[in-house]
Amino acid sequence: MLILESAIVNEGKIGGIYLKLYEMTAYEAAQCLKRGEISSQQLVKAVYERINSVEPVIGGYITVLDQERVLAEAHRADELLQKGQAHSPLAGIPMALKDNICTNGIPTTCASRILSGYCPPYDAFVTARLKDAGAILMGKTNMDEFAMGSSTENSAFHTTVNPWDRDRVPGGSSGGSAAVVAAGEAFFALGSDTGGSIRQPASLCGVVGLKPTYGNVSRYGLIAFASSLDQIGPLTRDVRDAAFVLDIIAGHDKQDSTSVPGKKEHYVSFLGKEVRGMKVALPMECFGEGLKNEIKDVVMQAVEKCATVGVHFSEASAPSTKYALPAYYLVAPAEASSNLARYDGVQYGLSVRDAENLLALYWSTRKQGFGPEVKRRIMLGTYALSSGYYDAYYLKALKMRTLIREEFAKIFKDHDFIVTPTSPTVAFKIGEQKDDPLTMYLNDIYTITANLSGLPAISIPCGFVEGMPVGLQVIGRPFDEGRMLQFCYCLEGLLGIKGCMATINVKEGK
């Protein structure tokens, strides 16, 4: 429990350890708010101080909101808290949103020149839900342009560094969200995950990242990359926070026809429940070639710890997963080529208006507005959908998708979860893979299957290699996020790696 020492509210003490306010988990901060020990305004100020001190190094945000405006919101939250009218555990808690999640009147750019300065006239479903819950938006986080990438190096604006090592990438595409959570620049953040874009950066930055079941969180207001794969999810300092955030953002939304109607779960209530007897599958395809031995060891040690509390582990096989990457790189670019066609310079965003004619307007706008990776995928997707190639590529990829889904369903017949490493490596050096797209694509090798099959999946920190965090991925049955969180909460406790934050030497800042 957090014990506040004095009126000096920039520090707290948890389990005998002094913490800076910004180092608390969202839940811990919420408890302090609830007890009236601190105010939301104090939290906001602490986070601004932290942003001012580390953001020049980290570069996790594209937009940091005006402090006065945010403090005014925190003030409102404090009033509700004082009156006991804050109905949500996240009331007054500072958060960040990935810059592809629409925020009314606040720039939402997808880290692309083509949307530079674009302010949506509406809030995404998740934005509205979090606002209603009283969470305080600090800013919009950096990402790979249109969520295409695994290092956040594809941002058109700047590179984000890994808080654990400034020479390394934070992962991507939700690299900004992972970095600001790991660096104490927000208590939690939302990201989006199309092929691993929440889980891989979470893994590389040592935080928890959850991709919900496709259809569990509304995509309304998430700027689409690949519509049939995209899901919004939380990046948090621990499993409990992930459950808290998911409780707020999950649930049916009639604005998204792919959102699944049904009873709303109470995810937090699963935490702390018994895990004895749960059955976990280890697919051998995810522990073989391409995986660093040190990472495999760290993951297996975590697995063994679980076994001590009565969780059963067994090997399994999903042979079609070897086609997951090629299938993904047909489906996702195909959908992206269509989703990104609307950026034509006519209605909003970048518009190169000195063009001679309509075609030139399209050409110049898109040529100047999109970066190389986005162009590469648009071309790939356009080609895959072209008549004469559709059957051989897109249709075949859809068939592979069905096959992968069936293989996973088969594994889930006699297992509760699948456990894999989240990423085959720890965070790599900035620039190391930038000019090698194929190597870059391999970062998603363990994560994309969950997107292709629509399954929920989470990455939690499970150890360190080369001083860098390693993530363990748990994939669950459709809409089984509750038990998945239950399992991860237990595992997190066993591993004793929870809410750990990187030490950032600010003085060495760029």
Added chain:
Amino acid sequence: MPGAYEVVIGLEVHVELHTASKIFCSCPNRFGSVPNTNICPVCLGLPGTLPVFNKKALELSLRAALALNCKVNSFSRFARKNYFYPDLPKAYQISQYEYPLGGIGSLDIFKDGELVRTVTIERLHLEEDAGKLLHDEEHASSYVDYNRCGVPLIEIVTAPDLRSSEEARLFLETLRRTLLYTEISDCKMEEGSMRCDANISLRPKGSEVLGQKVEIKNMNSFKAVQRGLEHEVMRQTKILDKGGRISQETRRWHEDKGVTSEMRSKEKEQDYRYFPEPDLPPIVVDDTMLKKIRAALPELPVTRYRRLMNNYGLSAYQAEIITSEQSLADFFEETLQNYTQPQKVANWLLGDVLKIINVVAKEINKTLFTPAHLAELLDLVDEGQISGPTAKEILEDCFKNGKMPAVIMVEKGLGQISDTEELERVVAKVLEENKAAVQDYEGGNKKVIAFLMGNVMKITGGKANPQMVTALLKKKLDK
């Protein structure tokens, strides 16, 4: 030479569904608003927005599919048709491709009561409309009005079954009537709620092979369709007669000049890169839903047309005109609930009533004149209370003020004099004053009776019951 070729025409007809809101958002589906007022983030295709399918649009398109005898596919889905154009804000149109809602169907077309042809419908699918570009030539600028974006459309594609421009027009008229009866669309070609593109080719008579087709666009009325196609038949005939080759192209009809001109060559078919719309689940239509819609389907014009001939003894011509508008057919049958002679009702409707309707340019059910008015008017005539010309005068008044015919008759003193005593008095007076005429009659000049009648009318101000006067005159003169 024109007689040497057979004309082959297939039509693609777009019809806007008469829903309250758009197909994928809740903006009003309304024509003629101030530009860019019926819009929202969804129909503007703003980043992050998603479509939600309007169930009313499904209901109406299912009704259309059933009215056109289409096989309704229990599984259908939306697909994206990708192309760049400023009036298409997402740069793709949500349409249907591989799995349309409606499969093979048919529509019978008639002329003068005879079945001309059963036209095969190849498919019926749902899609969203695009916006509209407005060009300002003076300032060399173009503007986009997004109001029409997301208006629900059905596209109806026929087989190349039509054999003349007249058949094409007949098909469209029959289709329009069918869709009006079923309240699917208001089908106004001039407002664009019904639009037609035609594929037309010629082939030597007797040949089974289709000739090279040309697509004709921009025909904005039934007349334009017929004229445009007639022109195209001539153009292609001339080329073929000279041994020339028809090129694969899209041509635009110019109503003012009465010609078609090339819009774009189709040698390289545009690739729309269709793929299933991932933002919308497939449309599943079950039997219960279909049964419900079928049960609510009104009588179709073809069925009504036949029934009016069979039940009321109408001629094909009468039945065709009366069923041309549902409101007119309803009017006809409602009049017969209070009046028993269908021929008289039909004659009045097709004659004097339609004359007035054409002048006021309104549908009959939008006027003050009701079936009760017509039934009462005809009763007054039958009862001899008013004469034919008086009835016409009363009819016009009914349209103007909606008063009942008997009321108008009394108010304006238009009733016929049918009082025997009064008429006897007048007749006696006329005979007294025209002795010469009476002598003529007695001398064998029976025609003089008309002269005497004229005098009776002069005295009575034209209100004497002519039958009674004739009878009275004869009685007196012949005795």
